[in-house]
Amino acid sequence: xxxxxxxxxxxxxxxxxxxxxxxxxxxxxxxxxxxxxxxxxxxxxxxxxxxxxxxxxxxxxxxxxxxxxxxxxxxxxxxxxxxxxxxxxxxxxxxxxxxxxxxxxxxxxxxxxxxxxxxxxxxxxxxxxxxxxxxxxxxxxxxxxxxxxxxxxxxxxxxxxxxxxx
Amino acid sequence: xxxxxxxxxxxxxxxxxxxxxxxxxxxxxxxxxxxxxxxxxxxxxxxxxxxxxxxxxxxxxxxxxxxxxxxxxxxxxxxxxxxxxxxxxxxxxxxxxxxxxxxxxxxxxxxxxxxxxxxxxxxxxxxxxxxxxxxxxxxxxxxxxxxxxxxxxxxxxxxxxxxxxxxxxxxxxxxxxxxxxxxxxxxxxxxxxxxxxxxxxxxxxxxxxxxxxxxxxxxxxxxxxxxxxxxxxxxxxxxxxxxxxxxxxxxxxxxxxxxxxxxxxxxxxxxxxxxxxxxxxxxxxxxxxxxxxxxxxxxxxxxxxxxxxxxxxxxxxxxxxxxxxxxxxxxxxxxxxxxxxxxxxxxxxxxxxxxxxxxxxxxxxxxxxxxxxxxxxxxxxxxxxxxxxxxxxxxxxxxxxxxxxxxxxxxxxxxxxxxxxxxxxxxxxxxxxxxxxxxxxxxxxxxxxxxxxxxxxxxxxxxxxxxxxxxxxxxxxxxxxxxxxxxx
Numbered sequence: 001x002x003x004x005x006x007x008x009x010x011x012x013x014x015x016x017x018x019x020x021x022x023x024x025x026x027x028x029x030x031x032x033x034x035x036x037x038x039x040x041x042x043x044x045x046x047x048x049x050x051x052x053x054x055x056x057x058x059x060x061x062x063x064x065x066x067x068x069x070x071x072x073x074x075x076x077x078x079x080x081x082x083x084x085x086x087x088x089x090x091x092x093x094x095x096x097x098x099x100x101x102x103x104x105x106x107x108x109x110x111x112x113x114x115x116x117x118x119x120x121x122x123x124x125x126x127x128x129x130x131x132x133x134x135x136x137x138x139x140x141x142x143x144x145x146x147x148x149x150x151x152x153x154x155x156x157x158x159x160x161x162x163x164x165x166x
Numbered sequence: 167x168x169x170x171x172x173x174x175x176x177x178x179x180x181x182x183x184x185x186x187x188x189x190x191x192x193x194x195x196x197x198x199x200x201x202x203x204x205x206x207x208x209x210x211x212x213x214x215x216x217x218x219x220x221x222x223x224x225x226x227x228x229x230x231x232x233x234x235x236x237x238x239x240x241x242x243x244x245x246x247x248x249x250x251x252x253x254x255x256x257x258x259x260x261x262x263x264x265x266x267x268x269x270x271x272x273x274x275x276x277x278x279x280x281x282x283x284x285x286x287x288x289x290x291x292x293x294x295x296x297x298x299x300x301x302x303x304x305x306x307x308x309x310x311x312x313x314x315x316x317x318x319x320x321x322x323x324x325x326x327x328x329x330x331x332x333x334x335x336x337x338x339x340x341x342x343x344x345x346x347x348x349x350x351x352x353x354x355x356x357x358x359x360x361x362x363x364x365x366x367x368x369x370x371x372x373x374x375x376x377x378x379x380x381x382x383x384x385x386x387x388x389x390x391x392x393x394x395x396x397x398x399x400x401x402x403x404x405x406x407x408x409x410x411x412x413x414x415x416x417x418x419x420x421x422x423x424x425x426x427x428x429x430x431x432x433x434x435x436x437x438x439x440x441x442x443x444x445x446x447x448x449x450x451x452x453x454x455x456x457x458x459x460x461x462x463x464x465x466x467x468x469x470x471x472x473x474x475x476x477x478x479x480x481x482x483x484x485x486x487x488x489x490x491x492x493x494x495x496x497x498x499x500x501x502x503x504x505x506x507x508x509x510x511x512x513x514x515x516x517x518x519x520x521x522x523x524x525x526x527x528x529x530x531x532x533x534x535x536x537x538x539x540x541x542x543x544x545x546x547x548x549x550x551x552x553x554x555x556x557x558x559x560x561x562x563x564x565x566x567x568x569x570x571x572x573x574x575x576x577x578x579x580x581x582x583x584x585x586x587x588x589x590x591x592x593x594x595x596x597x598x599x600x601x602x603x604x605x606x607x608x609x610x611x612x613x614x615x616x617x618x619x620x621x622x623x624x625x626x627x628x629x630x631x632x633x634x635x636x637x638x639x640x641x642x643x644x645x646x647x648x649x650x651x652x653x654x
Contacts, residue, residue, distance in 0.1 A: 104379065111373035136171060141181070141235040145290060145302045148188055152283045152306055155195060156313035159276045160328075 002120035006046055013039040025079040026072045030065060037061040048123040051131065173235060180234040180241045182223035183249055183289050190216025191282035198275030206275050210264040210620070213278035217257045217285065224249045224289075233295060237357055240295040243649025244499070248292035248426040251503055252419045254631075256285040258510045258624045259415035262517045265618035266411050269522055270318055277317060281415065284310035288423035297346045297356040297435075300427045304342070304391065307423060308335050311416045315408040321523075327407025334400045335390070342387025348380035349435070358435040365438040374439055381436045381443050385450075388431070391424035394484050395453035398477045402461075405473035410520055413469060414513030417476045418506040425483055425502055429495055432487070434652050440490055447488040448580060454481030455587040462594050468516055468529050471594060472509070475553060478591060479505050485584055486568045489575035495650040497567035500643050504560030504635045508552040511628030515546045518621045519614065526610040529598055534607025538614055543602050545629045550595045552632045555588055560635030567643065 016035030023029045037060040044053040085093075135143050178185070193216070194209050201208060228246040233239070260281055267277060287306030294300045312335060316328025350356050352372035353364040364370045365377060386397060393401040405413045436443060458478025465471035483505075486498035519535070519542075520527050536543040552559030565588060572581045617625070635642055 107375055107379050111375045138236045139238075139298070140173065141238045142296075142298050142302055145184075145299070145306070148283060148286060149302055149306050149309070151192075152280070152310050152313075155276055155279060155283075156309060159280070159313055160316060160319060 002046060006043065006120070009039040009042040009046070013043070024082075026077045027069065030068045030072060033068070034061050034065050037065065046120050047118070048121040049126040051128050052126050176230050176232075177234040179230050180227050180232070181239060181293070182227045183220040183253065184286050186220040186223045187216060187253075187282050187286045187289065190219070191279045191286065194275060194279040194282065198279070201275065207264050207268060209275050209278045210260055210267075213260045213282055214257055216282060217253050217260065220285070220289075221250060221253050221257075224253065237359070238296045238299050239290070239293040241293060242652070243645065244426070244430070244495075244652055245293035247499055247503075247646060247649050248422060249289045251422050251506060252285055252288040252292065255415060255419040255422070255506050255510060256281055258514070258628060259411055259419070261620040261624035261627075262411040262414055262510075262514045264620040266409065266517055270409070277314070280310045280314050280317075284314070284415075285419065288419055291423040292426045294427060294430070295358050297349070297358070297431075300431070301339075301343060301346060304424070304427070305339065307420050308339065308391075311412075311420055314412045315404060315416070317412065318409055323407035323524075324409065325407075327404045330400055330407075331404040338387050338390030338397065341383050341390075345380045345383030345385075345387065348383060349377065352376040352380060358431060361435040362437055365435075371438075374442070377436070377439050378442050381432075381439060382446070384431065385443065385446060388424060388428040389450060392421055392428060392480050392483070393454075393477050394450050394480050395457045395477070396450075398454065398457060398480075401477055402470050402473040405476065406467060406470045410469065410513055410517040410524060413473075414510045414517065417473070417513065418510050421476070421480065422502045422506060425487075425498060429487060429498060430652060433490075433495060444488055444490055447484060447490075448577070451481050451484035451488050451580060452583060454478070454484055455584060456481075459587045459590045459594075462591070465594070466528050466530070468532070468598070469513075469527050471529065471598075472512055472516070475591065475594070476509060478587065479509070479553075481587070482565060482568055482584060485572050485577070485580055488580065489568075489571040489577060491571060491575055492647075492650040493567075493574060494571040495652070496643065496646040497564070497571040499646040499650065500567055500635070500639070501564035503642055503646075504552065504564040504632065507628045507631035507635065508549045508559070508561055511549040511625060511632065512546065512553065514621050514624045514628060515542060515549070518542065518617050518625075519610070521610075521613075521615075529601055530605075531608065531610035532598060532602045533605035534602070534611040535614070536603035537607055538611045539617070542617055542625070545625050546602065547599055548629050548632055550598055552636065554592045554595045558633070558636045560632045560639070562636060563639040563643075564635075567639075 013036050016032045016039065019032040020029045020036065023032060037056060041053045041056040041061065044050075044056060190212060194212055197212070198206070198209060224246055227241050227249075228243075231241050231243075234241065239245075260278060263277065263281070284307050287303045287308070287310065290299060290303030291307065294303055312328055312332040315331050316324045318324045346356065349361060353361045355361055355364065364372070389395075390397040390400070405417060408416065432440075432443060432447075455478055458474050458476070458481055462471050462474035462478065465474060479501075483498050483501055486494045486501060488494075489497070516527065519532065526532075535546075548559065552561035555561045555565040565584075569581045569584060572584070
């Protein structure tokens with residue numbers, strides 16, 4: 001049962017991911033992105049990471065996507081116009097993409113270790129307790145530094161977006 | 167149990183520069199709304215004070231060498247060197263900025279906070295011993311720099327610069343992140359020393375090819391950040407469009423920090439597969455030198471010219487990286503220090519000369535500066551001669567050590583081509599000198615105003631640094647030599 005489910009959700013994730021790029025209206029792209037997030041959550045669940053799956057749904061598919069859609073609505077962004085692409089992009093873009101994907105899948109197929117296969121549901125340690133513990137011991141410094149990262153992002157957004165008050 | 171949650175005091179001292187800089191940055195942001203527009207330059211003073219304390223903090227941290235926070239960061243000579251370097255670049259950039267900001271836009275407090283936080287990111291990169299830390303440090307540094315590049319929102323060139331830098335930079339970071347994911351999948355850890363241990367233990371080592379893909383993906387990210395070919399296309403547009411002091415800052419600080427993580431990742435984590443990445447770095451060094459120097463020949467805008475020159479200099483450092491030895495690492499460190507002084511100095515002159523709205527940024531505008539402001543012109547000449555690599559300047563010894571390291575690594579062709587490239591480069595630097603000294607003063611030079619005090623200090627300090635490295639190179643080189651052996 002696990003493998004067909006995995007294949008279904010993985011296929012949905014990839015299809016939605018491609019759709020994010022292909023679609024020309026930002027709202028359609030955003031909704032496809034929700035599809036990606038949702039199917040990733042299902043994959044986490046299959047592996048046994050219940051908490052991570054829940055967080056994925058709540059934070060990404062919920063909060064972050066709401067912000068995405070909100071910003072798109074606020075900007076009233078319409079479908080993007082097709083801009084003229086330069087000839088190297090038109091000529092080489094698709095072949096290079098195929099080459100990169102082909103190379104990566106070849107490497108995974110040929111070299112990834114096949115001995116210890118993924119066992120669905122075997123991952124048991126991703127609970128809130130474990131994550132919290134790791135976050136405040138081993139990953140304390142990255143955790144704290146992320147707050148600097150967020151602070152700088154907020155400050156940057158304010159600098160670039162605020163109106164001058166004369 | 168609760169007691170053990172608090173990190174030991176030595177660990178806190180090991181990240182003292184970052185703590186100091188973060189406090190200073192926050193202080194600037196808190197004080198900013200309380201100050202009247204004409205008093206805003208006070209914030210520049212706070213920023214400089216914060217950076218100076220952080221420099222002291224770097225020295226204190228250096229007394230407590232070793233890993234901290236569960237091996238997330240490591241304080242060694244290498245980290246101390248790059249921390250000090252990016253902080254000094256920060257000081258010089260702030261000195262150039264104070265007058266510039268008053269000239270272009272008076273209400274400007276966050277600028278200094280952004281510079282300080284950007285230096286926090288670079289300082290973290292210098293000391294990072296873990297791919298997660300590298301990523302977070304890089305993002306802090308980059309995001310602050312994206313915003314700084316577009317700081318003058320009403321200027322169209324600033325907007326172009328910021329949006330190009332942001333879009334391409336994020337794209338490159340995605341490659342880096344993807345590479346990190348691959349190596350985590352292959353080696354099961356993100357700690358650089360651990361990765362090295364796993365890769366060099368035959369029973370544990372994942373297939374080489376998997377690691378190679380990861381190294382290649384991460385190379386894309388790093389090469390973008392150091393503007394090495396073929397990922398250098400963004401640099402001229404971004405450097406040209408950004409405010410001149412910001413260009414000074416981002417062509418020296420973030421670049422040095424990016425080289426620091428580049429060296430650390432490839433000299434520790436990916437050392438066991440060095441025969442795979444050496445040819446790639448070799449090719450990239452070659453292409454970077456050619457693209458930078460030959461494109462610079464055609465430029466008339468001085469910011470664009472210096473941008474291409476900055477690409478070429480990244481190429482020289484890549485030569486040192488591809489030497490793949492401790493001498494090469496030390497040479498790269500020395501070169502980045504010399505480059506920081508001479509490049510920030512050159513951009514300080516551009517900041518001074520460009521005037522309101524950066525009107526005068528063509529090489530021909532400099533005509534006759536040698537007669538109008540002999541001191542400024544003389545200092546500019548020092549920077550240009552150092553960029554060429556004339557003896558008695560830091561640039562000379564930088565190139566000397568790099569090509570010495572390349573020769574010892576038996577990279578004969580790269581050395582020959584590098585030397586030929588330096589000769590080509592002499593042409594476009596000398597052209598500026600000729601215009602400055604032998605052309606009749608034009609309108610731009612006639613109307614040039616006296617050098618602002620902040621820029622003056624930055625100019626003299628950069629010139630002193632350039633000459634110090636050229637006359638007493640051993641001061642820095644000895645330290646670099648001792649620090650080049652990275653923790654393994």
